[in-house]
Amino acid sequence: MEPVLQGTVALVTGASSGIGAATAAALADQGAAVALAARRRDRLEALAATITGKGGTALVLECDITDQRQAASAVDRTAAELGRLDTLINNAGVMLLGPIVGAPLAEWQQMVELNVLGLLYCAHAALPHLLRAAETGPRQVADMVNISSVAGRAARNGNGVYSLTKFGAGAFSESLRQEVAKRYLRVSLVEPGATATELASHNRPEVLESIRNQFGQTMAAEDIAGAITYIVTRPRHVAVNEVLIRPTEQER
């Protein structure tokens, strides 16, 4: 049987590590040609080599999506070089935790620029392509999957601005979902709990020390990739709007 995503094209932001890398590999396994966007070219090239080694198609896009022009160019190059765009996985993100009082402003700027503006720049550039794919594509449906977090559902002491960015992703996704539902562009929100990736490693040493005991059991990036793959492989009449996914032992 032909893989479900055969003939479609997916762009994954933050594809150089963690959830994005696992998702790009999983979508390629389902037959999608994948565009891999992030800043670390060597990581993207290694992933592309694995995908093409298995007979898939991968396009490396070295870019910083906090720069609007680079974000738009990543989307445009995907459509131009792979021929179309059916699926956008808005995954790139950064999580810089710690108290609000006394926090370095640069950390807030970095989170808002990537988790909010980077996501918006990619969404803005991708929407015309996704709507066209939903109209004319082989599956007659297209997908935008935005990666939020458990922190996008509940704000807690110590995750104020990260939560702010993820609540924003949730609000944007739900509004856009309602706007484009009848045009068969499905907009989904994925809210992972603790997942073993590089995400926490960018925190200041004192923050790392204080959060060390917060994260017990973790999921693997492949667990989240599996949820994303489930979403984008549903038949045309089924839209998985939201997935909250935690390690079994994670209470909140």
Ligand SMILES: NC(=O)c1ccc[n+]([C@@H]2O[C@H](COP(=O)([O-])OP(=O)(O)OC[C@H]3O[C@@H](n4cnc5c(N)ncnc54)[C@H](OP(=O)(O)O)[C@@H]3O)[C@@H](O)[C@H]2O)c1
């Ligand atoms: N891990 C968790 O526990 C967890 C839980 C909930 C939600 N999430 C969310 O899941 C998403 C993926 O995170 P992850 O856990 O897989 O962490 P990760 O391994 O640190 O991945 C983050 C990705 O974002 C990319 N990135 C960072 N800055 C970028 C920029 N300016 N332009 C383009 N790409 C950029 C990174 O690549 P480069 O450095 O090469 O650019 C990397 O590929 C994030 O949105 C995160 O908030 C993660």
